[in-house]
Amino acid sequence: MPAPAPARHPAHDALLARWTDLLISARESSAPETAARETSAPAPGPYGEDLLSRWAEPQRRYHTTDHLIAVLDRVDELLPHVQAPDPAAIRLAAWFHDAVYLPDRSTNEERSARLAERALTEAGVPAARTAETVRLVLVTLDHDPAEGDTNGEVLCDADLAVLAGSPEEYGAYAAAVREEYGFVPDDAFREGRANVLRHLLGLPHLFHTPVAHTRWEAAARHNMATELELLTA
Known part of the structure; x- marks a missing residue:
């Protein structure tokens, strides 16, 4: 007897609508062939359903x-405060950045980037x-965007914002990582996690955009230092 399908996330329909609006807007460009591309492009829905099924594995x-x-919401929170060259690419990268994820593999970002390249090319972006989206997914390998890479800074800051949650939120995050x-x-x-935390705490800054640094840096460092102390006690 086949295993039952996982329950749909309560936000499934809202996320699918969010994806549809994003993909349609991401297809737009100033080129004269835009209208023809949009007319002939595949429907957004199946791409969104595939992504959502991946995130629910x-x-x-x-x-x-x-x-x-959370990453999509943090991107939306940061974008009004920065001059990002391509907000649509940032949002697409947020959808794809962990679309391929197996905890025991070290190639998740590369595989997610290849998925983004295939899907977005086929979808008419x-x-x-598409190339910028792929590049941004790969930036999440080390969360170290080059100076002046505003697109990369926004995505990385949004991805790491979880580090600055309340003590309860951070505890739930750390527990979920352990489960994974x-x-x-x-x-x-404990040894591997402690090494990750020491590396992050040794960086000159965790967050790259001024608004994220102001809002989240101190709380994130406090949370990680507390976890490190507990791990090494």
Whole structure:
């Protein structure tokens, strides 16, 4: 007997509408062939359904639909405060940045980027915007955008905003990360997680846009320092 399909996320329909609006706007350009491209382009719905099914995969505990929503919302929060060259590419990259995710693999970002390239090309997004989306997905490998890469700064800041949650929110995030790596023995996980936290705490700054730095830097460092202390006690 086949396993039952996972329950749909309560925000499924709203997310699908959000995706549809984004893809339609992302197809637009100043080129004269835009109208013809939009007329002949595939319907957005199947692409959105595929992405949402990926974000709902059972191996995920932190990199879930809720994480997708949080990143999209933080992107929307940051964009009014910065001069980003391509907001549509940032939002597309948010949808794709963990669309391929297996906790025991180190190639998730590269595979997510390849998925974005295939899907957006087929869906009729202009080549330059598709290429920028792919580049942004790959920036999330190390969350270290080059100076002046405003698109990358917004995406990375939105992705790391979880670090600045309330103590309860941060605790839930840390617990979900541990669940996602449930196959790793406790001692090995503590050592690996502590090394990640030490690396992040050693960076000159976690957040790159001025507004994110002001709002989230201090809280994020406090949360991570507290987790590190607990891990190494």
